[in-house]
Amino acid sequence: MNNAKQLFAGLILMALGLGTAQADYTLNLMKGVTKVSNDIYDLHMLILWICVVIGVGVFGAMFYSIYHHRKSKGHEAAQFHENTTVEIIWTVIPTLILVAMAIPATKTMLELNDVEKSDMTIQVTGRQWYWDYKYLDNDIHFESHLDEGSERVHRTVGADPRSVPHYLLNVDKPLVIPVKKKVRFVLTSTDVIHSWWVPDLGWKKDANPGFINEAWTSVDKAGTYRGQCTELCGRDHGFMPIVVIALEQPEYDAWVKKTLEQQKQKPDLSDQSREQLMAHGESVYLKNCVGCHQINGAGVPGLIPALTGSAIATGKWESLDGFLRAGTAKMPSFSKLDGKEYAELMTYVRNNLGNKVGDVLQPKQTALPDDDD
Amino acid sequence: MSAVVDEHDHHADDHHDHGPAKGLLRWITTTNHKDIGTLYLLFALTMFFVGGAMAMVIRAELFEPGLQFVDPAFFNSMTTMHALVMVFGAVMPAFVGLANWQIPLMIGAADMALPRMNNMSFWMLVAGVLLLASTLFMEGGAPNGGWTLYPPLVLQPITVGKALPFAIFSVHLLGISSIMGAINIIATIFNMRAPSMKMMDMPLFVWTWLITAFLLIAVMPVFAGAVTMLLTDKFFHTSFFNAAGGGDPVLYEHIFWFFGHPEVYIMILPTFGVASTIIPVFARKPLFGYASMVWATASIAFLSFIVWAHHMFTVGMPIAGELYFMYATMIIAVPTGVKVFNWTATMWKGAMTFETPMLFSIAFVVLFTMGGFTGLMMSIAPSDFQYHDTYFIVAHFHYTLVPASVFILMAAGYFWLPKWTGHMYNEKIGQLHFWLSVISVNILFFPQHFLGLAGMPRRIPDYAVQFADWNMISSIGGFIFGASQLLFLYIVIDTIRGGTGEKVTDEVWEDASKHGLEWTLPSPVPYHTWTTPPTSVPTEHVLDLH
Numbered sequence: 001m002n003n004a005k006q007l008f009a010g011l012i013l014m015a016l017g018l019g020t021a022q023a024d025y026t027l028n029l030m031k032g033v034t035k036v037s038n039d040i041y042d043l044h045m046l047i048l049w050i051c052v053v054i055g056v057g058v059f060g061a062m063f064y065s066i067y068h069h070r071k072s073k074g075h076e077a078a079q080f081h082e083n084t085t086v087e088i089i090w091t092v093i094p095t096l097i098l099v100a101m102a103i104p105a106t107k108t109m110l111e112l113n114d115v116e117k118s119d120m121t122i123q124v125t126g127r128q129w130y131w132d133y134k135y136l137d138n139d140i141h142f143e144s145h146l147d148e149g150s151e152r153v154h155r156t157v158g159a160d161p162r163s164v165p166h167y168l169l170n171v172d173k174p175l176v177i178p179v180k181k182k183v184r185f186v187l188t189s190t191d192v193i194h195s196w197w198v199p200d201l202g203w204k205k206d207a208n209p210g211f212i213n214e215a216w217t218s219v220d221k222a223g224t225y226r227g228q229c230t231e232l233c234g235r236d237h238g239f240m241p242i243v244v245i246a247l248e249q250p251e252y253d254a255w256v257k258k259t260l261e262q263q264k265q266k267p268d269l270s271d272q273s274r275e276q277l278m279a280h281g282e283s284v285y286l287k288n289c290v291g292c293h294q295i296n297g298a299g300v301p302g303l304i305p306a307l308t309g310s311a312i313a314t315g316k317w318e319s320l321d322g323f324l325r326a327g328t329a330k331m332p333s334f335s336k337l338d339g340k341e342y343a344e345l346m347t348y349v350r351n352n353l354g355n356k357v358g359d360v361l362q363p364k365q366t367a368l369p370d371d372d373d
Numbered sequence: 374m375s376a377v378v379d380e381h382d383h384h385a386d387d388h389h390d391h392g393p394a395k396g397l398l399r400w401i402t403t404t405n406h407k408d409i410g411t412l413y414l415l416f417a418l419t420m421f422f423v424g425g426a427m428a429m430v431i432r433a434e435l436f437e438p439g440l441q442f443v444d445p446a447f448f449n450s451m452t453t454m455h456a457l458v459m460v461f462g463a464v465m466p467a468f469v470g471l472a473n474w475q476i477p478l479m480i481g482a483a484d485m486a487l488p489r490m491n492n493m494s495f496w497m498l499v500a501g502v503l504l505l506a507s508t509l510f511m512e513g514g515a516p517n518g519g520w521t522l523y524p525p526l527v528l529q530p531i532t533v534g535k536a537l538p539f540a541i542f543s544v545h546l547l548g549i550s551s552i553m554g555a556i557n558i559i560a561t562i563f564n565m566r567a568p569s570m571k572m573m574d575m576p577l578f579v580w581t582w583l584i585t586a587f588l589l590i591a592v593m594p595v596f597a598g599a600v601t602m603l604l605t606d607k608f609f610h611t612s613f614f615n616a617a618g619g620g621d622p623v624l625y626e627h628i629f630w631f632f633g634h635p636e637v638y639i640m641i642l643p644t645f646g647v648a649s650t651i652i653p654v655f656a657r658k659p660l661f662g663y664a665s666m667v668w669a670t671a672s673i674a675f676l677s678f679i680v681w682a683h684h685m686f687t688v689g690m691p692i693a694g695e696l697y698f699m700y701a702t703m704i705i706a707v708p709t710g711v712k713v714f715n716w717t718a719t720m721w722k723g724a725m726t727f728e729t730p731m732l733f734s735i736a737f738v739v740l741f742t743m744g745g746f747t748g749l750m751m752s753i754a755p756s757d758f759q760y761h762d763t764y765f766i767v768a769h770f771h772y773t774l775v776p777a778s779v780f781i782l783m784a785a786g787y788f789w790l791p792k793w794t795g796h797m798y799n800e801k802i803g804q805l806h807f808w809l810s811v812i813s814v815n816i817l818f819f820p821q822h823f824l825g826l827a828g829m830p831r832r833i834p835d836y837a838v839q840f841a842d843w844n845m846i847s848s849i850g851g852f853i854f855g856a857s858q859l860l861f862l863y864i865v866i867d868t869i870r871g872g873t874g875e876k877v878t879d880e881v882w883e884d885a886s887k888h889g890l891e892w893t894l895p896s897p898v899p900y901h902t903w904t905t906p907p908t909s910v911p912t913e914h915v916l917d918l919h
Contacts, residue, residue, distance in 0.1 A: 027823040029759055036755075044756050051746035059739060062717045066735065069656075070725045077657040077724035087665055090714045091707060098703045101753065106696060108755040113692045154440055154835050161438040161838050168438075169837045192526040193622060195687060195762060199828045203758035206688045208623055209525060210616020213689035230762040230830040232519045234532050235446040238833030292531060300446065302512030302534040330530050 030199050033221045033246070037202025039108045047101060112203060115214045118184035122175070126187070126194025126207035126229065129236035129291050133175050136186075140259050144171045145287045146239050152286070154239060155295040169226040172287070174243035176259075178252035179219050187213045190332075192234060198227035198244050206231055219246040235300075236291045267338040269363040274347070277360060281348025284341050288334060289349075297353025304330075308354035317346055317361055339367020392900050401496075404488035405900065406473045407793070412495050413470030414786075418865065420462030420502065421779075425855050427455035432817075432851035435844050440835050446532075448834035449517035454509065456520030457540075460640065461547045462502045464774065467782045468643040469494075469554045472582050474793065476558060478891035478898065479576045481567030481907040486560035494553035501546030508536035508543075516540045519832060521633070522600065524614040524625050528607045537607060541600045548593040555586035555593075562586075567890075567906040573667070574910055576889055577660065580667050581646030584674045588635045588642070591678070596632035599625060623688055630681035638677045641773060642670055644741075644781040645712060648734050651788050652716055654888050655731035656723030662715040669708035669715075676705050686757045695754050702752035706745070713742050728882070729803035733784035736811045737777055744772030747822070762832075765825025771818045776811070783810070783861060790865070791881045795897030796872035798864050806864065809857035816850025 031041045069075045125132040130145040145151075149164035161167040177183050187196055189207040196215075197204030204227075205215040219225075227242040247255060272280070286295075289307075293299050297307035307313045312323055321342060327333030337345065340363040350357035393399045393408060403409060430451050434442050443451070473491065477484055485491050508515040513534015518527035522540075527533050562583045566575070575583075602625070605611040612618020614625045645666075653660045660666065682688075683702040686695060716738050725731070747769040751757050760766060783806075791797050820843035825831075829840045836844065877896045885892040890910065894902055 026827060029826040030828070037759075040755050040759055043753055044750065044759070047750050047753055047756070051749065055742065055746060058713060058717055058742065062720060062735075062738070065717070065720045065722070066725060066727075069721065069723050070727075071657070072726070075722075075724050078722035079658060080661075080722075081659040082662055082664070083718075086714075086718070087662055087711070091711060094707050094710045098706060102700060102703060105699060105753045105755060109695055109699065110692065112755050112758065113695070157440060159439060161835075167838050168835060192529065192532075193523060197762075197830070199759060204687050204761060205758075208616075208689065211621070211623070211689070227828070228830050228833070232449070232523070232526065232832045234526055234529070235444075235449065235517075237449075238445065238830075238835050300444075300513075300531075302514070303446075303531055 032200040032202045033219050033223065033225065034200075034202055034217050035220070036108065036112050036217070037200060039104075039111065040202045043105055043108055046104070050097060050101070112215075115184050115216045117182065118216055119181040120178075121184045121186060122177070124185050124187045124196055124207060126189040126191075126196065126233065126240075128191050128234050129229075129240040130287075131171075131175075131194075131196070131229075131240065131242060135256075138256060138260065140256065140263065142173050142259075142263075143287075144173050144175060144243070146170070146241060147172050148283065148286055150239070151290065152295075155290065166226065168239065169228070169241045169243070171241055171243045174224070174245045176245045176247060176252065176255050177217075177219065178249050179222050179246045181249075182216055182218045185215045185217070187215065193231050194229050194233045194240070195231035196227075196242060197230040198225050198242055200225040200227075201244070204230050219244075222246050222248050222251075239291075267340040267363070267367075269339055269367055271362050271364070272344075274360050277344050277347040277362075278352065280341075281344035281346075282352070284337070284345040285348055288337070288345070292331070293353075297349070297355070307349055310355075313349050314355050314357050317350070317359065317366075320346055320350075321366060339363050342366040402492070404484075404492050406477050406485045406488070406491065407898065407900065409485075409491050409495055410470045410473030410475075411793075413466050413473060413498075416495075416499060416502075417463050417467035417470060417782075418862070420458055420466070422858070422862070423506070424455050424458035424463055425858065427451045427458065428851065429855050431455065432848040434834055435836070436848040437845065438836055438838050438841050443834070445834045446517050447514060449519070449832065450509070450515040452832055453516050453518065453520050454505075457505060457516075458502070459774075460520070460636070461505075461544075464640045464778050464782070465551065466498055468582075468585075468640070469551075471578075471643065471647070471782075471785055471789075472554075472558055475789065475891065476561055476579055476582060477565070478894065478902060479579055479889055480562065480565060480570055481890055481903045481910065482561060482565035483901065483903050485557050486565055487557045490553050491557055494550045494557070497546050497550040497553070501543045501550060504539055504546065505543040508539050511535045511539070521626075521629055522603065523629075524603055524606065524622050528603065528614075538604060541604050544600050545597055548597045551589050551593050555589035558582055558586040559590075567903075567908075567910050569908065570910040573664065576646075577649035577663070577666055577670075578643070578646035581642045581649075581670050584670050585639050585642045588639050588674055588677065592632040592635045592639075595628060596636075599628040599632065602628075623685075626685050626688060627682065630684045631678075633684065634681040635674070635677040637770070637773075638673060640778050641741075642674065644737070644778045645670060647781045647785045647788075648716060648737055649719075650889065651730050651734045651784055652719050652738075654788075654882050654885050655728065655734075656720050656725050657884060658719055658723040659888075660715070661718035661721075662711070665711055666715055669711045672708040673705060676701065676708070680705065683752060683754075683757070686754045687761050699752060699754040703749070706749050706752070709745055713738060713745070726883075728787070729798075729800060729807055730784040730788035732804065732807045732811075733780045733787065736807070737780045737784065740772055740776035740780070740811075740814070744769055744777060747772065760825065762830055763825035764821040764829045764831055767831045768818050768821035768825060771821070775818065776814045780810070780814075783807075786861070786865065788882075789891075790868050791872075791877045792891060792894075792896055793898060794869050794872070795877060796868050796870075797875040797877050798868040798872050800873075802860055802864055802867075806857060806860040809860070810854060813850045813853035813857060817847055817854050818850070820844075820847045820850075 029041055029044050031038055121136040123134040123136055130143055132143050134141045147170040150168050150170055153159040153161055153164055187205050187207040189209040194207040195204050196207055201217045205213050223246055225244045229240045292304045293307050299306035312320055324334045343361045343363040343366045347361045434448055516533055516536050602613040606613050612620040614620045614622045649660050680702045682698040751760050787803055824840055824843050829836055879896050880886040880892040890907055
């Protein structure tokens with residue numbers, strides 16, 4: 001009997017969730033902000049209610065039987081063991097229900113798959129452990145990392161996740177798109193398989209290394225939409241969120257203009273104090289190095305070398321610089337950093353994480369002529 | 374000829390009193406199907422607690438947001454190892470153990486067809502699982518790329534340390550062990566049945582295992598091939614799954630799930646067989662729709678080969694592939710529905726009693742159906758673009774594995790232990806175990822549906838704060854469920870050592886001998902049974918000895 005109570009309690013809870021489905025996170029699937037996500041929500045509700053009805057019927061019959069057809073009540077067992085008519089009925093009816101379900105499902109699937117006639121294209125590249133966005137129409141290109149607040153909290157045992165806004169669902173640079181435009185995404189990866197999912201858009205799509213997937217969205221409503229990587233991609237799989245900001249067209253255009261201008265700016269190579277270098281260096285470290293080498297520089301025994309006491313990290317800075325730019329079989333090249341970031345990062349690594357080299361590296365020392373982007 | 378037969382019979386009688394060998398060597402060298410069945414079952418029970426302990430680590434870490442106990446990589450090792458241990462160490466061996474014990478008893482065979490191979494397949498299983506477990510202590514830790522072992526992640530030097538080749542060799546051993554077990558079961562069922570038992574007279578448990586054995590033989594080599602390709606990609610510079618060398622990581626997913634989908638049915642089909650055995654006994658009715666049960670099982674097994682890519686709807690398939698795999702997957706609901714309807718009809722107008730095995734079986738029908746519903750929901754490909762790789766799928770497959778396969782294994786334990794040992798288990802503690810399990814398993818897994826729909830991905834060691842409440846509830850359910858299983862351990866030990874002291878009858882359960890040959894044997898079952906085959910066998914509906 002308790003089974004039934006459990007089940008019905010569960011179903012009622014689920015039903016309660018339906019009424020408040022507009023809220024950001026609820027018991028039920030969110031409707032989302034695109035036509036496709038709404039169609040998917042409708043499919044979800046339709047199949048859910050079909051399951052509820054079948055469940056009530058089958059479990060109802062079962063529990064009626066359990067209550068009435070028990071030996072303790074003196075019920076005599078009937079000895080029937082087949083009935084062709086009912087067996088045909090309960091084969092045919094589910095088949096018809098499935099056919100009826102398949103029609104709207106096929107329609108939505110075709111819609112979801114239709115990437116033709118897009119207004120703009122964004123290339124999404126999954127990396128361990130952040131997303132890289134490239135606007136193919138206007139050359140905007142940036143990385144989107146977990147925000148520093150979440151980064152510090154999740155790496156500190158006992159830190160309070162509620163102390164940072166949108167814990168683990170916040171990034172330093174969100175993806176920005178215009179509303180009511182068909183945005184096509186091409187997704188790939190440079191290392192392992194990732195999967196790009198924003199529930200409000202209604203879909204996720206895998207980012208496979210060496211291959212390109214396509215997907216699209218057209219957001220109806222301006223707003224901020226959050227999601228996460230949904231394919232296990234290593235130790236920091238849980239720490240590479242996605243934030244999409246949908247803007248009205250004029251605001252979007254302004255954002256594009258501003259971002260392009262910022263991208264053109266050369267890095268500021270003026271001298272910094274030791275404290276400034278260390279503070280900036282920590283930010284660069286948290287963004288680029290911490291996933292493998294850990295917050296204390298200890299690495300991971302057997303997998304990832306420690307930076308603390310490392311001969312490369314604490315040797316001549318020129319060789320550390322060369323090492324970072326070249327990368328190795330295990331470590332990607334960090335030539336994407338600019339001269340300023342090199343100075344900050346190397347100063348930090350050589351004078352923190354248990355290292356005390358004592359030198360201060362200035363951007364002018366570490367910058368190469370082609371480091372200007 | 375008849376003289377030879379006579380002499381043989383005489384010979385057998387001479388040795389009739391010989392019981393098992395004494396001491397530890399009995400268990401190492403035994404070729405007796407009952408001993409090997411016991412070994413499998415005890416090994417599976419041990420692994421159930423090992424895998425369960427890993428689940429406790431997972432639920433403890435997820436009790437609250439933030440990282441409390443374990444490093445993310447170790448967390449990933451735990452999810453990976455929990456799955457591998459539960460699938461290959463607990464559920465599959467437990468069903469092989471039941472097959473070893475029950476199939477010869479049910480079909481009137483003296484033993485399994487290939488007794489020495491039987492022994493070998495058990496000890497190879499132990500070797501495989503120990504090898505896998507040893508990776509926990511290796512530099513870089515146990516495999517942590519998920520039980521699906523997807524490349525390139527699992528080949529990455531920064532992700533998996535020295536464990537990979539050991540894990541792969543372990544998979545090879547487990548595969549060989551399973552294949553040998555399957556060959557043995559097929560050979561036994563085809564060749565050793567009592568002469569008068571036709572295929573359509575066989576108990577459903579025998580049928581479902583026969584079909585499962587074919588699934589095993591078909592797909593374990595595929596899995597072995599896939600992991601061997603991982604091995605050569607890693608150590609011999611091949612590029613099966615490396616795009617830079619002309620390979621494709623998605624190819625691995627296809628091969629893996631071609632194995633993986635039948636694999637999940639390998640864990641559920643024998644479950645169906647046990648449920649179809651237990652429910653009629655306590656409903657005091659013949660199983661409803663015997664023939665349709667057999668055909669439904671065969672259809673499900675066939676369909677399991679042609680639906681694999683529904684595990685990969687979001688991987689980027691052509692639209693034709695998406696639609697085909699959606700339709701094919703939806704069809705599975707039909708034969709599965711037939712089974713659920715048949716079990717319900719078996720209970721209908723019965724004279725039911727609710728001993729522990731029946732309670733677990735009823736819970737199985739209800740909760741497996743819940744897992745079936747979410748399975749149907751996920752077969753709708755566009756919806757799966759939301760559900761995929763979230764806690765919704767975690768809830769789905771745990772409903773089909775824990776309150777389904779595991780509950781039925783518990784039911785089987787309560788159902789047959791009195792037969793095997795000759796002692797009755799403690800019904801009160803059994804019922805306590807049931808109620809604790811059925812309540813806590815729902816507290817554990819039902820909220821995970823909400824988490825998934827609300828957007829929580831699976832395989833993450835830490836989560837956003839809006840997921841905190843349901844995770845805490847789920848963890849509490851998990852701890853209660855885990856602790857409750859110690860009651861089962863107690864009952865198994867207690868029953869073996871004498872149980873309630875009540876001497877059980879040969880048929881143990883009222884009129885059970887109408888339902889299966891094993892209940893016509895003495896309790897406890899003698900070390901050697903059916904040295905001469907039974908003359909009267911159950912028809913497809915009910916055993917009529919008169």
